[in-house]
Amino acid sequence: MTATAGSVCLEVRDATRSFGGLVAVNAVSFQVARHSVTAVIGPNGAGKTTLFNLISGAVPPSSGRVLFEGTDVTHEAPEAKAARGLIRTFQLVKLFPELSAVENVKVGFHLRSRGGLLAALLRPRAIRDMEAAIEDRARALLHLVGLGSAADLPAAALSYGQGRLLEVARALAAQPKLLMLDEPAAGLNGDETARLASLIRDIAEDGTAVLLIEHDMHLVMNTADEVVVVDFGRKIAQGAPDRIRQDPAVIAAYLG
Amino acid sequence: MDVTLIGQSLVSGLGIGCVYGLIGIGFCVIYNASGIVNFAQGAFVMLGGMITHVLLVRGELPYGLAILLAVLAVALLGVVIERVVVRPLWNRNAPMFVMILATLAAQIVIERLTYLAVDDQPKTLPVFTDLPPVMVRGIAVNMQALWIVAGSLAIVGLLALFFRTTRTGKAMRACAINREAAALQGIPVHSMLALAFALSAGLGAIAGIMLTPTQYTAFDVGVPFAISGFIAAIIGGFGRPFGAFLGGLMLGVVQAVAILFFGAGLKTVVALSILLLFLFVRPSGILGLAK
Amino acid sequence: MTSSPSTILRKAFPVPAQPAPRGRLAAVAPWLVAACIVGYALVAGGYPATVVGFALIYAVFVSGLNIFMGLTAQVSFGQSAFAAIGGYASAILTTQHEWGWLPAMVAGLAAALAAALAIGYPTLRLKGHYLSMATLAIGLIVHEIAVEWESVTLGYLGISGVPPIDIAGYEVSSDRAVLIMLSACVVATALAVARIRSSRLGRAFAGIAGSEDAARALGINVARYKLVSFLLAAAFASLSGSLFVHVVGYVSPEVFSLHMVILSFTMLYVGGIGTVAGPVIGALVVSVLPETFRSFRDYQDLAYGAALILLLIYAPRGLAGLFAALDTRRKP
Numbered sequence: 001m002t003a004t005a006g007s008v009c010l011e012v013r014d015a016t017r018s019f020g021g022l023v024a025v026n027a028v029s030f031q032v033a034r035h036s037v038t039a040v041i042g043p044n045g046a047g048k049t050t051l052f053n054l055i056s057g058a059v060p061p062s063s064g065r066v067l068f069e070g071t072d073v074t075h076e077a078p079e080a081k082a083a084r085g086l087i088r089t090f091q092l093v094k095l096f097p098e099l100s101a102v103e104n105v106k107v108g109f110h111l112r113s114r115g116g117l118l119a120a121l122l123r124p125r126a127i128r129d130m131e132a133a134i135e136d137r138a139r140a141l142l143h144l145v146g147l148g149s150a151a152d153l154p155a156a157a158l159s160y161g162q163g164r165l166l167e168v169a170r171a172l173a174a175q176p177k178l179l180m181l182d183e184p185a186a187g188l189n190g191d192e193t194a195r196l197a198s199l200i201r202d203i204a205e206d207g208t209a210v211l212l213i214e215h216d217m218h219l220v221m222n223t224a225d226e227v228v229v230v231d232f233g234r235k236i237a238q239g240a241p242d243r244i245r246q247d248p249a250v251i252a253a254y255l256g
Numbered sequence: 257m258d259v260t261l262i263g264q265s266l267v268s269g270l271g272i273g274c275v276y277g278l279i280g281i282g283f284c285v286i287y288n289a290s291g292i293v294n295f296a297q298g299a300f301v302m303l304g305g306m307i308t309h310v311l312l313v314r315g316e317l318p319y320g321l322a323i324l325l326a327v328l329a330v331a332l333l334g335v336v337i338e339r340v341v342v343r344p345l346w347n348r349n350a351p352m353f354v355m356i357l358a359t360l361a362a363q364i365v366i367e368r369l370t371y372l373a374v375d376d377q378p379k380t381l382p383v384f385t386d387l388p389p390v391m392v393r394g395i396a397v398n399m400q401a402l403w404i405v406a407g408s409l410a411i412v413g414l415l416a417l418f419f420r421t422t423r424t425g426k427a428m429r430a431c432a433i434n435r436e437a438a439a440l441q442g443i444p445v446h447s448m449l450a451l452a453f454a455l456s457a458g459l460g461a462i463a464g465i466m467l468t469p470t471q472y473t474a475f476d477v478g479v480p481f482a483i484s485g486f487i488a489a490i491i492g493g494f495g496r497p498f499g500a501f502l503g504g505l506m507l508g509v510v511q512a513v514a515i516l517f518f519g520a521g522l523k524t525v526v527a528l529s530i531l532l533l534f535l536f537v538r539p540s541g542i543l544g545l546a547k
Numbered sequence: 548m549t550s551s552p553s554t555i556l557r558k559a560f561p562v563p564a565q566p567a568p569r570g571r572l573a574a575v576a577p578w579l580v581a582a583c584i585v586g587y588a589l590v591a592g593g594y595p596a597t598v599v600g601f602a603l604i605y606a607v608f609v610s611g612l613n614i615f616m617g618l619t620a621q622v623s624f625g626q627s628a629f630a631a632i633g634g635y636a637s638a639i640l641t642t643q644h645e646w647g648w649l650p651a652m653v654a655g656l657a658a659a660l661a662a663a664l665a666i667g668y669p670t671l672r673l674k675g676h677y678l679s680m681a682t683l684a685i686g687l688i689v690h691e692i693a694v695e696w697e698s699v700t701l702g703y704l705g706i707s708g709v710p711p712i713d714i715a716g717y718e719v720s721s722d723r724a725v726l727i728m729l730s731a732c733v734v735a736t737a738l739a740v741a742r743i744r745s746s747r748l749g750r751a752f753a754g755i756a757g758s759e760d761a762a763r764a765l766g767i768n769v770a771r772y773k774l775v776s777f778l779l780a781a782a783f784a785s786l787s788g789s790l791f792v793h794v795v796g797y798v799s800p801e802v803f804s805l806h807m808v809i810l811s812f813t814m815l816y817v818g819g820i821g822t823v824a825g826p827v828i829g830a831l832v833v834s835v836l837p838e839t840f841r842s843f844r845d846y847q848d849l850a851y852g853a854a855l856i857l858l859l860i861y862a863p864r865g866l867a868g869l870f871a872a873l874d875t876r877r878k879p
Contacts, residue, residue: 056764082766090764096757098821107754111766113747117775120746121739127746167761174765293676295624295683344860353622354859356679357812360624361855364809368849479805480687486680524691528684535669535677 008070009034009178009209010086015054015064017047024050026233027064032178032226037200037210039224041217041244043253047233048213049091052182055211056088057081069177083111085177089184091213093163097156101147101166104155105138108173141169146195160187165196172203179203181212185219197222221245229253263395265512271401271470273508274408275301278463279485280492280500281415282456288432288495289452291352295359296337297485298478299366300460303330305473306370308465309379319382327461334457337362338450346449363478371475378472381465404466411462412501419497428452432495480524484511487531493541503541573870577824584831589726596722602834603729604790608807609814609826610736611783617821618744619776620756624808625666625682626784628689629659631803633785638706638798639699648712652789659785660778662689667777672770678777686805693800705799712793725794732790733827736783741823743779752776806848813851816858819867828866 010032017025025047032038040048053059055066057078066074073081096104113134119127142151145165150158158166164184171179181200185193193216200223204210214220220227220241227244229237231253237244244250279301286294307329311322341362345355384403389396419425430438431448439445464473464481485500488507492499507530514526534541588599608630615621636655640646646654666685670678693700700706711720712728719728743749751772754762759769792798810833818829833851858865 058760078760078763079766079768082764087766088764090760094758094761094764096753096761098757099753103750103753107750107757107762107767108765110747110751110754115747117743117748117779120743120748123742123746131746170761170765293679295679341856341860350859350863351620352676353616353620353679354863356622356676358856358859360683361809361812361852361859364805364848364852365856368846368852372846372849479683483680483684483687490677522691522695524684524687528681528688531681531684532665532669535673535681539669539673539677 011067013065036225038226039220042230087174087176088180089167091182095155102151108170145169178209185216260394269509269512271404273505275463275467276484276488277501277504280488281497282459283489284497285456296363298482300457301464301481302478304461304464305468330461331454331458334453338453378474380472381468383469576870577828592722606827606830608787611780613826615780618752623682625686627803627807628685629781629784630788632659634788634792637789638792663781671773707797819865822867825867
């Protein structure tokens with residue numbers, strides 16, 4: 001598979017990570033194209049979250065490389081990768097519990113806004129305008145994920161599913177080039193999942209590549225353009241959802 | 257510089273280093289059981305010497321009995337702190353910095369109670385054995401320093417035995433490795449935490465009792481000891497009890513030699529410089545972090 | 548704000564920002580109480596004015612601490628060191644080198660920031676307890692230096708005869724003038740904290756306080772912002788130290804001890820950590836209620852330490868939380 005550099009957002013080459021004797025991720029390679037949704041699936045403990053952590057920079061790989069927009073970012077810290085436009089959510093939602101929902105999203109605008117101590121203290125016109133714009137857009141994002149009416153509730157008061165959606169809204173605030181969602185549908189009800197699926201499609205059509213780890217096969221089959229299957233740390237299959245569904249290796253991994 | 261003088265410093269450095277090491281082990285034991293850095297560690301050291309002094313002088317008890325009672329009393333206090341201060345915060349999932357703050361507040365409360373109950377005068381204890389110093393190549397090694405070194409080594413050995421062979425010791429190590437997994441295996445994690453406080457308080461008390469005859473104790477000596485013990489723990493790789501002991505020895509020796517060159521007034525400055533040096537160059541300590 | 552490459556936002560129809568429902572009482576009550584206490588001291592003068600003056604200096608100090616502890620959820624035990632650096636710089640430069648109070652204060656600030664940088668840079672990249680212990684140590688070290696470096700600090704004797712602050716030729720030395728000046732400092736400090744809190748900088752701090760992993764994933768450089776927060780706290784500590792020596796006219800090593808650290812934590816938790824008014828109301832209440840500056844000196848630290856433990860366990864939100872609870876809870 002030779003994709004031209006222009007259409008490839010993320011490339012993972014032979015990513016490997018071992019913890020002690022255990023090889024959690026073993027020489028996994030794949031690419032994520034712009035405008036597309038790529039899903040990583042696999043049984044529990046297959047190494048999906050470790051793979052995610054390797055890509056996002058939370059855990060350094062033992063070997064292999066991660067290329068983002070053609071640049072080697074293998075050893076960059078999470079915040080440096082975020083600044084390049086690689087934004088992730090967490091399997092166990094990590095909200096800012098003391099802040100309201102809308103304030104959570106406003107923190108997400110960090111990379112897309114300016115101003116340090118002087119701007120905070122003097123608060124010139126440009127900064128006031130920026131703050132107003134951030135407020136409006138944060139509320140719009142909450143509305144987009146279906147949390148418009150919960151904007152002023154403290155994040156700690158949201159349900160588990162709402163918290164997940166809030167995390168997605170917060171990630172979108174950073175205007176990612178690659179949005180990485182770690183089990184975004186876990187804990188969501190049917191309506192919320194349907195809304196999330198259409199949102200993920202919209203995000204991809206806007207030009208943001210989406211990489212998701214998901215257990216909800218329905219969501220994966222409905223949204224993903226490309227599916228990567230891992231088991232015991234290895235990639236065992238890759239392809240369009242329809243093909244993956246019939247792949248004997250995949251069926252064996254899931255049923256055996 | 258006179259070689260004997262340096263040798264003399266090394267000997268006294270090793271003595272005090274053992275004490276730092278024991279305090280450092282105390283930090284690690286609690287940290288491993290709970291992730292908490294107990295800032296009241298210094299209070300245990302101070303109280304060990306102080307309670308022994310009170311029992312000996314005011315209670316007129318035999319020395320050995322006074323020591324035993326003091327160690328038990330301080331170990332009990334460790335459990336009380338765990339129950340009264342740490343447990344409620346632990347149960348409501350308070351952030352780590354709140355727990356650290358609470359243990360420092362406990363340190364202050366103990367300090368002030370001691371001040372009110374005794375006074376602010378420095379207290380000392382008699383040496384364990386009243387014999388003249390042993391001379392080794394012109395270096396005088398006083399008996400108390402030998403007691404400290406021998407006592408510390410014995411304690412470290414017993415601890416190693418405890419962690420390796422006893423059921424409780426193994427359970428504590430399991431908690432250190434993974435608290436949730438330990439709980440799932442039916443290890444009573446809460447009791448382990450109380451035990452860790454008792455153990456580490458007892459260690460601190462013994463360290464304080466052994467050291468007091470060569471120095472002195474007063475209500476406010478705890479915090480500097482706690483800092484030295486903490487530095488020892490960092491040098492050894494935080495969370496490694498025996499690394500902390502080595503770290504304590506290193507710190508004691510370096511500090512003793514530094515005092516020789518710069519004077520005793522800058523003792524804490526030297527200790528902190530070592531701390532900063534390690535934090536800059538090798539924050540994981542000489543042996544690397546535990547886990 | 549950079550332009551958005553995304554059209555997602557355009558699809559969502561705009562939602563007008565509603566004014567956040569706010570507890571009026573919760574917002575105003577602490578300031579009213581504070582104003583009453585200061586007003587009483589202004590009228591009464593004398594001893595009450597001295598007590599409230601000290602409280603206002605503490606309000607500046609604790610507000611700085613609040614940036615680091617309340618907004619960023621980090622802990623420092625060595626803020627007294629930065630107050631000492633500011634205070635001693637002001638005292639030494641004005642009495643021994645005939646500097647003006649303002650340049651001396653700025654020099655103290657610079658020295659305090661340098662010290663904070665030296666401590667904070669290596670430790671803030673590590674887990675919280677490294678910084679806590681390093682700051683506890685710097686508190687002791689600065690105390691040790693203040694005692695030992697007798698040729699400059701005069702040791703335990705302390706430095707007396709520090710001139711009062713003068714503004715445009717007017718010497719701020721009467722009880723009331725001092726109170727008014729300090730009140731202005733507190734208002735300016737509170738305003739600064741409020742603005743920081745609701746800015747991009749404050750949101751970065753809040754992100755770190757909420758979840759460091761999430762903050763990093765959103766591009767917030769956690770180590771750098773922790774350092775900024777720590778430097779800000781050190782700056783307010785240094786300024787309050789300078790204010791102290793000019794108001795009292797004297798400085799000695801005991802002024803900036805572990806006692807000061809525990810007292811300031813108690814104030815922070817009494818008033819309400821993380822709020823703008825909390826440090827101010829906490830400093831005033833803790834200073835005024837127990838008649839701090841008289842008889843029971845021996846019991847003070849004991850009381851503060853015990854109160855602090857109780858607050859941490861039973862009332863982690865302090866008076867600010869109490870005011871908010873009194874407020875009729877918003878229910879749409």
